[in-house]
Amino acid sequence: MQILRATPRAILVVFLVVASGCQGLGGSAESPSDQRAVDAVNQAQAAAGNITSYRVTIEGHVNISDSSRTESVEIIGNGIVNVHQQRANVTVNTRGDTRVGFGHTRQAYVDGYTLDTECSRMGWARYNLTESNRWLNYTSLGQQLTLLDLTRVYWNGTERVDGVKTAVVTAHPSEQQLQRSWTLPTGNVGAAGGATFQNATVRVWINTETHRIRKVQREIRVRGNGKTAVATITFHFAEYNAPTNITRPTFEQFQWNSGCTRD
Numbered sequence: 001m002q003i004l005r006a007t008p009r010a011i012l013v014v015f016l017v018v019a020s021g022c023q024g025l026g027g028s029a030e031s032p033s034d035q036r037a038v039d040a041v042n043q044a045q046a047a048a049g050n051i052t053s054y055r056v057t058i059e060g061h062v063n064i065s066d067s068s069r070t071e072s073v074e075i076i077g078n079g080i081v082n083v084h085q086q087r088a089n090v091t092v093n094t095r096g097d098t099r100v101g102f103g104h105t106r107q108a109y110v111d112g113y114t115l116d117t118e119c120s121r122m123g124w125a126r127y128n129l130t131e132s133n134r135w136l137n138y139t140s141l142g143q144q145l146t147l148l149d150l151t152r153v154y155w156n157g158t159e160r161v162d163g164v165k166t167a168v169v170t171a172h173p174s175e176q177q178l179q180r181s182w183t184l185p186t187g188n189v190g191a192a193g194g195a196t197f198q199n200a201t202v203r204v205w206i207n208t209e210t211h212r213i214r215k216v217q218r219e220i221r222v223r224g225n226g227k228t229a230v231a232t233i234t235f236h237f238a239e240y241n242a243p244t245n246i247t248r249p250t251f252e253q254f255q256w257n258s259g260c261t262r263d
Contacts, residue, residue: 037153040167043211044204048136048145051212052084053244056140058092060233066226072096075233080244081139086112087246088139109249110138116251119260124251140235144216147173147181147202159205161214166205173200178220198223213237 058077063070073096081088088110106118113129115138129138136142148171156168173181175197198221205215216235221228 031152031154033152034155036155036167037169040155040169040206040211041148041153041204044206044213045145045149047211048141050241051136051141052241053080053082053239054141054237055080055239055242055244056090057236057238058090058140058233059236060231062096062229062231064227064229066228079140080246081141082244082246083136083139085246086110086135089246089249090140107249111248116249117260118249121260123260124249125260141213141237143181144202144204144213144235147171147177148204150177150180151202156203158208161205164214165208166214167208169204169206171202171204173202175200196223197221198228210240212240 056079058075058079060075062073062075064073065071073094075092075094077090077092079088079090089107090109091105091107093105104120106120108115108117110116110129113131113135115127115129116124117127118124134142137146148169151171151173154170156170159166159168178200200221201219203217204213206212207214214237216237217232218234219230219232221230223229
């Protein structure tokens with residue numbers, strides 16, 4: 001039942017993408033990007049250069065089913081990011097079937113180009129981030145912008161999000177594009193145990209005045225061992241450039257320098 005463990009692993013590594021293994025779809029058969037969508041994404045990329053801080057809330061679920069039963073897991077999280085100081089703190093909680101590795105609260109803390117992630121069983125793991133990458137790309141917002149740079153994008157009109165007019169852009173990234181947008185050194189976020197990628201849809205809501213991203217929804221479907229897993233996760237971005245106070249977590253005495261060896 002490794003498919004049950006593979007999908008949540010991608011979600012629990014905090015700053016988050018939901019991704020899977022290695023046989024991508026899309027490519028030359030996909031329609032060219034819409035120019036209005038390209039323009040909206042370019043404006044969002046430009047606006048990101050003036051962001052000094054933001055908050056993000058995360059909500060979603062994973063449904064795993066076969067012919068006889070369905071299991072569901074809920075994901076809730078929140079984070080605060082100070083781009084100017086290069087600090088971020090994110091907490092993610094999962095609630096569901098603990099037999100497949102759920103029921104955990106985990107944190108991730110970034111200070112400069114050092115990432116500390118809480119292991120599910122014991123201690124913290126520390127990673128050194130590549131300083132040649134833009135620091136923002138190691139955060140939730142940066143991951144979304146990185147993926148949009150890699151995919152073809154399509155215009156879906158406008159909608160209001162919390163009373164704000166937004167441009168809606170949709171993408172259908174391949175597996176390789178999801179993997180390439182993953183910049184965190186926390187190991188392979190791919191599907192395991194013979195699970196294969198089915199499809200993915202990413203929807204992005206961009207403020208038409210400030211050109212900042214307000215919301216992103218990712219839906220990923222994988223299949224393996226007779227089971228289908230559908231992960232849907234939504235990011236809400238708010239409080240851009242507001243004052244932030246990021247507290248350093250109290251690390252437990254166990255510190256792993258080569259990943260969470262007991263996960």
